[in-house]
Amino acid sequence: MKFGVLRFPGSCDEVDAQLAAGRVGEAVLLWHRDRDLQGCDAIIVPGGFSYGDYLRAGAIARFSPMMEEVIAFARDGGLVLGICNGFQVLCEAGLLPGALLQNTNRRFTSRQVRLEVVNSETPFTLACAPGELLSVPAKHGSGRYYAPDDQIDAMEAAGQVVVRYAPGDCFNGSARDIAGVCNQAGNVFGLMPHPEHAVDPLTGSTDGLRIFESMAMAAEGVRG
Amino acid sequence: MRVRVLVRPKAGILDPQGVAVEQALPALGFGGVTDVRIGRLIELEVDDPAQVDEMCRKLLANPLVEDYEVQLLDGAAGTAS
Structure with a gap:
């Protein structure tokens, strides 16, 4: 299992993502100006402030050469995980539905949140039990998930709402407490909280590992 | 223009x-x-104003959450979307 973690100017969580993925497989960094996915089985678009968040978070990064390759990889069914800024990039790229808007509290907020696993049958949550709560950090200023109501209805019916903030933990004003969604095919997943920062007991929780373990299981054809 | x-x-x-x-x-x-x-004001010098609408849809605005309006500053009428 080989993960590729994108690195843009302004990324800041790519090394943590590489270390987290490295606990379940091999993980390499992929520079945004390159076009070679290096035979990776899964791609992670990491957190940070790609291109300084100019214009809108994720708006410029989606046009980088490497993202063009990632879009083609995703269209072919490849596993793509977007975390925080990576989620924003995937929404801007049209790989995921919806948009991330400024938090209703108007603050950059950094805190531990509990994530409820709504759909445990995606390639990103196979290792989780339905309804399981994962304790992971969240840290962002623009993480308010938005999509039109009728679209969210359809996404909920199709199992595309993968994780929600547990009651009381949705600090950013996201529609229906949504923390992470997948595409219709289920091979692209984005979430605002950071599973890659919760993989070592030293930092309080190892729940984030479940996401990476799930991806490894899915890539190796093991169904939970 | x-x-x-x-x-x-x-x-x-x-x-x-x-x-x-x-x-x-x-x-x-x-x-x-x-x-x-509160929105955003963007001014550009362009050779072909006919391309601005597509620029808006692809980059300058996110049509899911934002409306945009194009004004040609050299006197001609603008278009809104």
Whole structure:
């Protein structure tokens, strides 16, 4: 299992993502100006402030050469995980539905949140039990998930709402407490909280590992 | 040609910046202010103004959450979307 973690100017969580993925497989960094996915089985678009968040978070990064390759990889069914800024990039790229808007509290907020696993049958949550709560950090200023109501209805019916903030933990004003969604095919997943920062007991929780373990299981054809 | 693009949050979408300004004005003694919305103003020099609409849809605005309006500053009428 080989993960590729994108690195843009302004990324800041790519090394943590590489270390987290490295606990379940091999993980390499992929520079945004390159076009070679290096035979990776899964791609992670990491957190940070790609291109300084100019214009809108994720708006410029989606046009980088490497993202063009990632879009083609995703269209072919490849596993793509977007975390925080990576989620924003995937929404801007049209790989995921919806948009991330400024938090209703108007603050950059950094805190531990509990994530409820709504759909445990995606390639990103196979290792989780339905309804399981994962304790992971969240840290962002623009993480308010938005999509039109009728679209969210359809996404909920199709199992595309993968994780929600547990009651009381949705600090950013996201529609229906949504923390992470997948595409219709289920091979692209984005979430605002950071599973890659919760993989070592030293930092309080190892729940984030479940996401990476799930991806490894899915890539190796093991169904939970 | 000089072109101005105005980008606004779509109606019905909460604009936290607008709310903050709306709440700040009364503190300065300005009453009677409601529905403050904050957007973005982009000015560009373009050879072909016909391309600006596509620029807006692909990059300058996010059509899911923002409306945009294109104004041609050299006298011709603008278009809104």
